[in-house]
Amino acid sequence: MSWLLLAIAGLFEVGWAVGMKYSEGFTRPVPTALTVVALIISMVLLALAVRDLPVGTAYAVWTGIGAAGTAILGMWLFDESRDPVRLICLSLVVVGVLGLKFAAD
Numbered sequence: 001m002s003w004l005l006l007a008i009a010g011l012f013e014v015g016w017a018v019g020m021k022y023s024e025g026f027t028r029p030v031p032t033a034l035t036v037v038a039l040i041i042s043m044v045l046l047a048l049a050v051r052d053l054p055v056g057t058a059y060a061v062w063t064g065i066g067a068a069g070t071a072i073l074g075m076w077l078f079d080e081s082r083d084p085v086r087l088i089c090l091s092l093v094v095v096g097v098l099g100l101k102f103a104a105d
Contacts (some may be wrong), residue, residue: 002052003101009045010065012038017070021078057104064097 019035026032042062050058071090074080 002049002058005045006049006053006058006061007065009042009049010062011069012042012045013062013066014069014073016042017066018073018077054104057100061097061100064093064100068093068097 016035016038019031019038020026022028022031023035024031026035046058046062049062068090071080071086075082
């Protein structure tokens with residue numbers, strides 16, 4: 001259950017990171033409010049997950065999901081670079097997250 005909470009926390013991290021873009025520097029009230037809510041949910045779920053998971057592993061997986069998910073959505077939503085080197089590095093992040101998950105089991 002802790003791994004599921006952690007994965008959901010990572011998805012909410014992606015949500016608040018992308019939400020910052022839509023909030024335009026916290027000048028738009030609705031995107032700002034949604035960003036703050038996503039941030040709180042992400043942190044609460046991370047806190048629940050670390051009750052049973054090693055904090056270093058959980059934090060690394062959480063940030064990895066957030067970094068990879070945000071980069072992917074940035075490419076899709078905001079037409080950010082899809083440079084091959086960037087994609088390879090992004091793949092390494094995903095492999096690292098999976099490695100941490102399976103090494104902890």
